[in-house]
Amino acid sequence: MIRETIRRDIADVLKKLELDWSDNFSLELPSSAEHGDYSSNVALVHGKLNKRNPRDLAGEIAALLKKKRTYRKIEVAGPGFLNMTLSSRVYHRALEAMVTAKHAFGNSNSGQRQKILIEFISANPTGPLNIVSARAAAYGDTLYRIMRRAGYAPVREFYINDAGNQVDILAESIELRYRELHGEDIGEFPVEAYHGAYVAELAQQLNTVEGNKLLHIPERDRLEKMKEFALQQIHDMQIASLERFGVEFDNWVSEKALRAQGMVEEVLSFLAEAGCTYEMDDAVWFSSTKFGDEKDRVLMKTDGSFTYLVPDIAYHLSKLQRGFEILIDVLGPDHHGHVVKLMAAMRALKIEEKQLEVVFLQQVNLFLDGERVKMSKREGRIVTMNELIDDVGKDAARFFFIDRRPSTHLNFDLELARKKSSENPVYYCQYAHARIYSIQKKARREKISLKDFDTSELYRLKRSDEAALIKKMLEYPHILAGAAKYREPHRLTDYTKELAGMFHKYYQAVPIVNPKAPAMSKARLYMLNALKNLLANIFEVLGIDAPQKM
């Protein structure tokens, strides 16, 4: 709100000065208070653009801006920075507007209703969701919530790879366990099979339903039956975990269904029409080298089946056909190679490159007692999403996953996440919310109420920490919009930590509820109520609780 006002004012001034114009100038909160409330490099940018001396230009802009009552002081500094100090009334009015906006504070239409498909997790339906999936879940879901509020039109989607090799291996793994149950000696369990305990459990469950009946039907039918059963059970398992984590999907897309619709053959003919395929060694190849890949790729194997790439191209095509303007794929670190091929295919099909955005979430390492927790998929020793939630709770897990830039490796300290103290950033932030709640309780005891509060009383908030806190709260729309635009939810946790920190300091510095000074108490309560609502609002975006008591 304040930022928009300042930008608009500056734009008006530039128009009056009849300059070549660009909105590519900064507006930031300076680190040092001497530089005012906001500072801008607008004169530096436009000096270059219009071949003018930036300091002179800054002076002219400042002179015109000063005519508005919004600005108490404007200084030209350094090579031509504009340092602006706003009159405190501007902040108090903005605070009032923030309270009026209630839950909608921070929302914007910066996304311009752009239709965005966020595909995340898309884990193989061959086992319980693991830690990497949990990170993807937290990231994708939070990004979705952020984008909704920033005015985009996002949709959450999970792609189920329920056709192909991996699920066949799953079925075979279950079959082995099933036969084991019936006393058969299965020998050494194959290395490539799924070793997790859940496989034996699924066989057990299947046995409860079917008994030994399956032993007496043809192998093909038996495996098919086991596959169906396992896919359904695992799907339900994954949904249940996600629900505990507060994550929902709008769509689940099945690869098998996609194949049944003939989408896959269609892709092959599209590529052939584009002249990008050829036959060699009894296989069909994609000449992806023409589109930035380092070597050509097989589309149809010698046995007549498709490689993973083909249905995946089909899937992405289907997203575009459904009218999405931007496709965001949230992938694990092991998909780099795949994306190069996918991108090549997109180029071959003349799809605009920027329509497909890939966010790579890097690996997650769990630490306990300062040591890395070793995980091995092959031996079935993986930490599941459920185990993590049992251990540290949904709130800590979500917060920790979001609190890092997506592209960095994440070292997850389990002990820290378990801690219920200020060392743990989640509690630090939630505690701020609970503390304000308890201040409000005290206010009720002292019969200090905001019912007839006159906002002109806000002039009493004169302290520098009060001004800083209000300023910080008013930054929220900008933070939210930035998090959406750059697909970086961690900006929100960073901001929340700062906000909570400022509050805890303020709390320590001044008594809020003071029966001897009711007018001052009310002004402060008004501000803190706004802060409490803002915190609750952010927590909702982050998918964590806003406790009233801790």
Next chain:
RNA sequence: GCGCCAGUAGCUCAGCCGGAUAGAGCAGCGGCCUUCUAAGCCGCAGGUCCGGGGUUCGAGUCCCUGCUGGCGUGCCA
């Protein structure tokens, strides 16, 4: 070999797509509870922003180059 990601305080990480004197949190040291929650606050200490060039008024941020670590580089998914 090639591609992607990372390299910022002892540790974990920010740094608002080029701005002013590089910031937090942990860990360390020293203080603060008769009070609205000490699940908190204050102070001290801590830096070759991996190295080297370049671009410009200005570089942790952009370009080139080298080094280190992770991942990828299947007719697996």
